[in-house]
Amino acid sequence: xxxxxxxxxxxxxxxxxxxxxxxxxxxxxxxxxxxxxxxxxxxxxxxxxxxxxxxxxxxxxxxxxxxxxxxxxxxxxxxxxxxxxxxxxxxxxxxxxxxxxxxxxxxxxxxxxxxxxxxxxxxxxxxxxxxxxxxxxxxxxxxxxxxxxxxxxxxxxxxxxxxxxxxxxxxxxxxxxxxxxxxxxxxxxxxxxxxxxxxxxxxxxxxxxxxxxxxxxxxxxxxxxxxxxxxxxxxxxxxxxxxxxxxxxxxxxxxxxxxxxxxxxxxxxxxxxxxxxxxxxxxxxxxxxxxxxxxxxxxxxxxxxxxxxxxxxxxxxxxxxxxxxxxxxxxxxxxxxxxxxxxxxxxxxxxxxxxxxxxxxxxxxxxxxxxxxxxxxxxxxxxxxxxxxxxxxxxx
Ligand SMILES: [Zn+2]
Numbered sequence: 075x076x077x078x079x080x081x082x083x084x085x086x087x088x089x090x091x092x093x094x095x096x097x098x099x100x101x102x103x104x105x106x107x108x109x110x111x112x113x114x115x116x117x118x119x120x121x122x123x124x125x126x127x128x129x130x131x132x133x134x135x136x137x138x139x140x141x142x143x144x145x146x147x148x149x150x151x152x153x154x155x156x157x158x159x160x161x162x163x164x165x166x167x168x169x170x171x172x173x174x175x176x177x178x179x180x181x182x183x184x185x186x187x188x189x190x191x192x193x194x195x196x197x198x199x200x201x202x203x204x205x206x207x208x209x210x211x212x213x214x215x216x217x218x219x220x221x222x223x224x225x226x227x228x229x230x231x232x233x234x235x236x237x238x239x240x241x242x243x244x245x246x247x248x249x250x251x252x253x254x255x256x257x258x259x260x261x262x263x264x265x266x267x268x269x270x271x272x273x274x275x276x277x278x279x280x281x282x283x284x285x286x287x288x289x290x291x292x293x294x295x296x297x298x299x300x301x302x303x304x305x306x307x308x309x310x311x312x313x314x315x316x317x318x319x320x321x322x323x324x325x326x327x328x329x330x331x332x333x334x335x336x337x338x339x340x341x342x343x344x345x346x347x348x349x350x351x352x353x354x355x356x357x358x359x360x361x362x363x364x365x366x367x368x369x370x371x372x373x374x375x376x377x378x379x380x381x382x383x384x385x386x387x388x389x390x391x392x393x394x395x396x397x398x399x400x401x402x403x404x405x406x407x408x409x410x411x412x413x414x415x416x417x418x419x420x421x422x423x424x425x426x427x428x429x430x431x432x433x434x435x436x437x438x439x440x441x442x443x444x445x446x447x448x449x450x451x452x453x454x455x456x457x458x459x460x461x462x463x464x465x466x467x468x469x470x
Contacts, residue, residue: 087111089121090467093130097150097175098290104148122148128470129226130174155179155210157462158203158230158269160196161276161454164188164250164302164353165368167199170455171206174228174463176286178452180206188235191253192245192262196232200266203230228466229270231458232259233279235303240320243273249303249326249339249347270469272461274316276454277323280413280447281307282314283457287449294407296323297447298394300422301414302369304351308405325401326351330393346397350390352416358386369415376419384421391422395429402434402442413447 087107095101095110108118125131133146155171163186170181184202186195207227236248243260245251263271281297289295295309306323308315316322326347327340335344336354348354352369359366359375362382366372375383398410410430416422427444434442447453 087113087118087121089125089470090464092118092121093125093150093463093467094290096131096148102147102149104146107148124470125467128466130467130470150175152177153179155207156226156228157459158207158227159232159455159458159462160199160203160230161233161279161458162186162188162195162199163235163276167195168451168455169199169202169206170452170459171203171210172455172459176283176456176459176463178455179210181452181455182206183451188250188254189252192257192259196259196262197266200230200263204267227269229272229462230263230267231279231455231460231462232263232271232273233276233454233458234259234273235276237324238273238275238320240274240316243271247340250353270462270465272458272465274458274461275305275307275320275324277305278307278314278316279454279457279461281309281323281457282460283453283455284411284413284447284449285309285314286460287453287456288447289409289411292408294405295409295411296398296401296405296407298325298398298410298412299414300351300394300412300416302352304347304394304414306401309407310405325397328397328400330396332389332393346393350393350422355383355386355390359383373415373419376421387416387419387421388425390416391425391427392429394422395426396433398426399430399433402430402438406438407442409443409445411443411445411447413449413453417446 092107095107101107101110104118104122108115132149132151134149152173152175154173156174157172159170159172161168165186167184167186169184171179173179234245236251237246239246244258245254248254259273260271277299280299284297285295293312297307299305304326306325308323327345329344330346330349332344332349336348337343338345338348355372356366364382372383376387431439
C-alpha cells in the first residue's frame with residue numbers, strides 16, 4: 075500500500091500531517107504535535123528532525139514557556155520560490171512559483187494554443203516556470219537537481235484540462251485537446267527538468283487548492299470546475315479521491331435531461347459538457363444567431379442581462395444541479411463549491427442551487443454548504459503546489 079492509498083486514520087501523526095499542523099498554525103512546537111497526534115515525544119522529535127534535515131520544517135525563535143526551558147518554535151520555511159506549478163486551460167495557463175507553505179511567490183497568466191500540441195505547449199510553460207523561479211533571488215541560484223537545501227526547486231505540479239491516468243501521468247481521451255491523447259506528460263517533463271513532476275486533472279488540483287485554503291477542517295467536499303469544460307474534484311476523508319485510475323469526479327459526460335440533446339465531443343449526446351460548459355454556451359448562442367466568439371463574450375452578455383444568454387445560463391445551472399444532486403445524495407459531502415470562470419455567473423449559480431435543494435435528500439441537504447470557490451485564479455497552482463509538497467514529504 076502506498077502512502078496515497080492509506081486511510082487517513084492510519085496516517086495520524088504521519089510526516090504530512092505533522093507538516094500540515096505546523097503549516098496551518100494548529101501546532102507550533104513538538105509538544106503540540108505530540109498532543110495532536112497522540113505519538114510519544116521521542117517519536118515526534120524523530121520525525122521533526124527528519125523534516126528539518128530535509129528543509130521542510132525549520133526552527134524559529136522560542137515559544138512561550140509553560141515552566142522550564144522555553145520550547146523552540148516550529149515553522150514551515152516561507153518565502154522561497156521552491157515549487158513550480160502549471161494550471162493549463164484551453165486558452166490560458168496560470169504558471170507560478172510557490173513556497174513550501176503553498177503561498178504564491180511569483181505567478182503570471184500566459185495565452186496558450188492547446189492545438190499546438192503537448193511538446194510545444196509544455197515546453198514553453200516549463201521554460202516559464204524556470205524563469206519565475208530564477209526571478210526569486212532566494213531560490214534561483216540553488217535550483218539544481220538533487221539539492222535539498224532550503225531554496226532549491228523541489229518539484230513541479232501540472233494540472234491538465236482532461237482525464238489523467240494517475241499511475242502514469244498519461245492523458246486519456248481528452249475533449250478539445252487535439253494531439254494530446256495518450257501523451258505521457260510526466261515522461262516528457264522528466265526529460266526536461268531534473269526535479270519530480272506530478273500531473274493531475276485540473277479539477278482535482280482546484281479541489282486540493284480550495285480544500286487546503288478554505289475547508290481543511292471539512293472531511294468531505296465536492297468542487298465543481300465550470301469553465302470552457304466542466305469537471306469536479308472530490309475530497310473524501312480529508313484526501314483527494316481519485317478512484318482506481320484517476321477519473322473519479324469526472325462528471326463531464328454524465329447525461330442530463332435536455333431536449334434536443336446536443337451532440338458531445340465524446341460521440342454521445344446530451345452530456346453535461348455539451349449542455350452546461352462554457353464551450354456549450356458559446357455554441358448554443360451562435361446557433362441562436364448571437365455573434366459571440368468565446369466564453370468571455372458569453373459572460374459579458376450574461377452580466378449585461380442579455381435574455382438569450384441568461385436563459386442558457388439558467389438551463390446550464392439546472393443541468394449542473396441535476397448531476398450534483400446525484401453526487402450529493404450518493405456521497406453526502408459537507409460542502410459543494412463551484413469555481414472556474416462560470417462560478418461568477420449569478421443566473422447559473424442560482425438555478426444550480428435551487429435544483430440541488432429540490433433534488434437532494436433532506437438528510438444530505440440540511441447542513442450542506444453551497445458556495446463559490448474563494449481562492450481566485452491561483453487556486454489551481456496552489457493545488458499543484460500542495461500535490462508537489464505532499465509528494466516531496468512522502469518521498470522524504
Ligand atoms: Zn460526452
